[in-house]
Amino acid sequence: MKASEARLGGGVTLLLFLFIFLPLAAVLINVIFPGLFFGQLQFGGFKLIGEIFHRPLWAKSLQNSLILAIGTAVLGTIIGGVLATIRARWHFAAAALLDVAAWLLLIAPSFMIAQGWVLFASADGLVNQWLGWTWVTSFIFQPAGLVFVMALSKFPLAYLAILAATEWNVSQFGHAARLNGAKPFTVWRTIELPLSKPSYLAGLTLVFMDTIGDFGLPAALATVYKFPTLTYSIYSAIYQSPVRFDMAGVLAFYLVALLTIAMGLLVFALRRSRFDFLNARAVKSVKSKPRHSWLYNAAVGVFLLICLGIPIGTSAIVSLLKRTGGGLGWDNLTLAHYRELLLGAAGDHRLLVYAEGLYHSLSIAAAAAVFSMLIGFCAAYVLSFTESRFKSALQLFSIVSLAVPGVVLGIGYIFIWNQKWLEPIGLHLYGTPYLLVIAGIAGAIPYAVRVQLGAFGNLSGTMLKAAAIQGAGLFDRMRHIIVPLVRQSLLLATLASFGTSIFDLALSSMLKPANYSLMPLVIDRAFEFSRYGYATAATVVSCLIVVLIIVVLQQVGRWLFRWLDQNRV
Numbered sequence: 001m002k003a004s005e006a007r008l009g010g011g012v013t014l015l016l017f018l019f020i021f022l023p024l025a026a027v028l029i030n031v032i033f034p035g036l037f038f039g040q041l042q043f044g045g046f047k048l049i050g051e052i053f054h055r056p057l058w059a060k061s062l063q064n065s066l067i068l069a070i071g072t073a074v075l076g077t078i079i080g081g082v083l084a085t086i087r088a089r090w091h092f093a094a095a096a097l098l099d100v101a102a103w104l105l106l107i108a109p110s111f112m113i114a115q116g117w118v119l120f121a122s123a124d125g126l127v128n129q130w131l132g133w134t135w136v137t138s139f140i141f142q143p144a145g146l147v148f149v150m151a152l153s154k155f156p157l158a159y160l161a162i163l164a165a166t167e168w169n170v171s172q173f174g175h176a177a178r179l180n181g182a183k184p185f186t187v188w189r190t191i192e193l194p195l196s197k198p199s200y201l202a203g204l205t206l207v208f209m210d211t212i213g214d215f216g217l218p219a220a221l222a223t224v225y226k227f228p229t230l231t232y233s234i235y236s237a238i239y240q241s242p243v244r245f246d247m248a249g250v251l252a253f254y255l256v257a258l259l260t261i262a263m264g265l266l267v268f269a270l271r272r273s274r275f276d277f278l279n280a281r282a283v284k285s286v287k288s289k290p291r292h293s294w295l296y297n298a299a300v301g302v303f304l305l306i307c308l309g310i311p312i313g314t315s316a317i318v319s320l321l322k323r324t325g326g327g328l329g330w331d332n333l334t335l336a337h338y339r340e341l342l343l344g345a346a347g348d349h350r351l352l353v354y355a356e357g358l359y360h361s362l363s364i365a366a367a368a369a370v371f372s373m374l375i376g377f378c379a380a381y382v383l384s385f386t387e388s389r390f391k392s393a394l395q396l397f398s399i400v401s402l403a404v405p406g407v408v409l410g411i412g413y414i415f416i417w418n419q420k421w422l423e424p425i426g427l428h429l430y431g432t433p434y435l436l437v438i439a440g441i442a443g444a445i446p447y448a449v450r451v452q453l454g455a456f457g458n459l460s461g462t463m464l465k466a467a468a469i470q471g472a473g474l475f476d477r478m479r480h481i482i483v484p485l486v487r488q489s490l491l492l493a494t495l496a497s498f499g500t501s502i503f504d505l506a507l508s509s510m511l512k513p514a515n516y517s518l519m520p521l522v523i524d525r526a527f528e529f530s531r532y533g534y535a536t537a538a539t540v541v542s543c544l545i546v547v548l549i550i551v552v553l554q555q556v557g558r559w560l561f562r563w564l565d566q567n568r569v
Contacts, residue, residue, distance in 0.1 A: 004474040009388030012378045016397035019442040023412025024404055028256065030249040030415060037415040052250060061233040062254055064143070068229065069212035069258075071147035072154055076207040079151060080158030081200060083303075087163055092293040094300040101304050102156035108312075109503035109520070111216030112539050113153045115527050116311025119318050119536070121145075122224050126314055129324065141225045146217070152307040154211055158203030205266040209259050213405025215506035223528055230255045231407045231506070238411060238510060245411075252408045259405075319536035337533035341541060354538055357517035358545070361502050364433060364518075368440025369498035375441065376448025376493055381482065383449075384456040385464055401446045409442060410510030431513045439507045444497035451496055455489035456482075491557040495550050502546055 030036060031049060052058040087098050105113070120126050121140040127133050139145045182190070218232035228236075230251050237248040290296055318324055322334045341354055379398060382388050418430035429435040459482070467477050483490070505520045512518055519542055526535035 005382070005386040005388055006390075008378055008474065009382040009386060009390035009394065012375060012382060013390040013394045013397065015375055016379070016394065016401070016445065019438060019445070020401045020404060020409070021397055023409055023416055023442075024256065024400070025412075026415040027249060027252045027408055027412045030245065031253045034246050034249065037419065049250060049253065052254060057228060057233065058247065058251060061228045061230050061251060064227055065212050065230040065255070066258075067143050068146060068150060069208050071143070072150040072211040073204050073208035075147060075151040076155040076211075077158040077200060077204045079155040080160075080203055080207075081162050083155070084159050084162035086296065087159075090290045090293075090296060092290060092296045092300075094297040094304075097304060098159070098300060101308055102159050104308065105153050106156045106160075107499050108153075108543075109216055109505065110153060110214050111220050111505045111520070111524060112315070112503070112543075113311045114149070114217040114220035115523075115535065115539070116313075116315045117149050118220055118224055119324070119532060120310050120314040124324065126317065126324070141221075143227075146221070146227065150211055150214070150217060151207075153311075154207045155307075157206040157210055158200075161203040161206060162199045201266055205262050208262050212258055212262075213255065213407070215405070215407050215509075219505060219509075219524060220527065223530070231405060234407050234411060235506070235509060238414070248411050252411055255405060255408055315536040315539050318532050319540050321533065324532060337537035338541070340534060341537045353517050354519070354522050357519040357522040358542065360433070360517060361508075361519035362545075362549075364436050364440055365498050365502035367437045368444055368501045369494045371437070372441045372444035372448045372497040372501075373490060373494040376445060376452050376497075377478075377490065379445075379449050380452035380456045381478065383453065384459070385461050398446060398449045401442065404442075406439075406443060406504055406506030407510065409439060410507050413439060413511060430511075433513060433516065435511050436507065436518075439511055440501040440504065443504055443507065444501050447496045447500055448493040451493040452486065452489050455486040459485060487561060488557075491554065495553060499546060499550060503542075 026037065052062060083098055087095055117140065118125070121136050122128075123137055125137070127136045140149060213231060215231040215235065218227060218229045219235075221227050222232065234248045234251045234255070237244040237251070319337055320333050320335070322332050322336070342352075379394055382394055383391060383398075388394075413435060414430060417428070417435055419428065422428040429438070463481055464477050467481060472480070503520055505524060508518045508520045509524075512521065519538070523535050523538045523542070526532075526538065
């Protein structure tokens, strides 16, 4: 049994090393040995790292990324903390909508959210054309405005982290404070907030890491506002002439360094504090109905209208307008953008670019979802039920994968897989769809592992030991014991991986083969060339198709599981 588990642990660890850690290491090595991955072995020292303080674009990219990430982390955590506190304490009609909105924003690609804000707030956007509010443009297209927009899309990370910490109620501490004359706000500030410090720190760190590695917002803003960040400058360095691998490597080094510092500060802060306040008197939190529930419903409704209604609603409206500035009248409504998207331009009967891109994206995402689910299943099994010596490395790689931005992973894949010596053995994957599948797997593995670890945590290892004593092999134990018990989590892991893979703009931009169409690139290119109607129509259709596929597969899975239960011998 130990030999088979050791082989499984070693195989999964090797895959995660190849897919995640090796590309990351290649980016860092390239800073010290520039040209190493292109046949030029030379020691460049550490002087290239210091060049960021002498080159204006590099320095500005670092500065903008820090401003955006720190501001978004603080504001997003405040928003998430307030909403999580309200959601945990009070029961009102609109409370459930907060959870739905949080998951929608978490799954929705940031470049689509950012495009909606650009169409709403730009100088020729809806807010100026319809309402004449010029102050919105001046507010949004500045660093503070970008922090505001980003916080409205990233707060779910803090909201979900803080909300999870409110599951248990330790009100005896608050009651003791109230008996000594403390006001409700004082109780929250001096007792409840300090006890929730780990969840706030986790939310702050998650928002910071997700923001500083985001590529979608800078890509959408590039058409109307110059705001270079580390991720967008890395992308620009790869796709300018001549290619600047030195610039991309240095900026990627600083991006990884900032992410490492953020995770290190979180671990340091948590280890220096004690938060073991849960005891036998802790009970499940019970929500009460607020005195003025209509006020809570109205406040949540307005908030959701801003964070979801503006970007998504604007895209939907623009997709139906002949002219963006023509107003919302019957004479300005049209389905021409959808007709062009689905049927092509008049007289053009060639294979449609969007249809081809959608097919490619769906195929790549489906393959990445299946393989990431299988790898995640094996990784979760090793971490939960074995004593493999690879557990520490496997845990490290799965955590590191959460913090590696797509743009860093993309440049690492270029370094690793664009090697001439790989051609004779058939592994020169750069410029092929296979590398996109591998990149999709690497991006989806964190979600697949986390979803399945939650389900595996509810299982007892004694069943597996008993089966092993009876002679059941590793594959038999997985097939007959684990899979029937965690099949729902396998389906959820597959669907989550599928949803996160299909809209990855950074990896699609950096790794796509020549003359190969992908759905996120079709939308981004149309937006870049001011074809807003076509871009928004493609956004609406793509999201509807993906949601429909996920819903149908989830329902089919439920029917299949029910049928298996009814016909089990």
